[in-house]
Ligand code: KG4
């Protein structure tokens with residue numbers, strides 16, 4: 001089956017066409033991502049109104065390009081999928097409305113995809129991965145350990161009690177005067193820094209619940225930074241290296257607990273999988289390898305370009321749902337908030353129900 005996917009929940013405008021074979025394997029035929037970073041950079045973060053307007057300006061052209069590059073005509077599509085949330089509501093409306101128009105004009109099913117579910121299912125696009133597996137979802141808005149038991153069957157084992165990990169990277173970058181978006185900047189600076197110069201706290205280490213907390217660590221970085229003012233280049237590198245090392249230590253401990261609880265409840269996972277923008281961080285990718293090995297499982301990481309927001313992941317999640325006979329009505333609602341575990345089992349307006357949904 002051929003599915004067009006549309007992503008507009010944040011500051012990437014993206015469209016892609018993927019093919020799913022009956023054996024469950026997938027292939028990306030086109031995957032076009034336009035990052036709006038330069039539009040938002042002067043403001044130091046994503047401005048929702050600017051993002052929504054940019055999606056309106058860009059999306060039609062991107063979809064045309066994605067279809068042309070894939071060599072696919074609209075009549076050949078098995079469905080059109082759009083991220084219907086969670087995200088910035090203006091952008092979500094643009095993508096979902098566009099998908100509805102295509103679905104209506106070309107009489108093809110609509111799939112209103114949960115953006116988080118798309119991150120969760122992405123590893124199955126590039127690798128033959130069976131359920132259940134343990135997902136570490138780390139983006140600008142989320143830090144979660146999730147048991148992925150099947151399409152639409154998610155159990156959240158742990159989450160952040162304050163900042164999301166990507167958000168913490170972005171805030172640390174901002175306080176050190178590094179440009180937006182901060183995650184890749186902190187990673188780059190950390191590579192030149194000494195991770196042992198500062199003794200930052202290792203948040204939540206030793207706690208029995210696999211939750212995360214990053215705001216205390218962020219404050220510790222801010223306090224050190226204010227003490228050192230004015231900051232030299234090396235200070236910034238060392239602060240970034242110390243922050244990232246603390247994040248890695250906390251992540252290792254939290255995932256160890258999460259994987260243990262996963263195994264107790266659902267048996268051994270087929271893999272540890274990471275997704276979301278922060279999973280494109282090379283230091284984190286390296287640390288996850290050791291974490292998976294210690295837990296007796298394998299690590300499966302989508303390529304960095306599929307970890308950050310893109311249209312292929314939306315198209316793929318749409319194809320996975322469509323293959324199970326699930327699609328949505330044209331009244332599917334855009335959603336600013338949409339929990340993966342609570343609502344993924346009964347998305348608004350879906351036509352067909354299936355045991356286990
Ligand atoms: O998944 P994503 O593209 O968008 C959503 O939030 O849904 O993730 C973006 C987040 C941002 O906070 C960004 O700073 C962070 O991922 N990020 C990184 C890296 N690349 C992106 N954080 C740390 N290291 C990176 N290399």
Ligand code: ZN
Nearest residue numbers: 139276277309
């Ligand atoms: Zn995302």
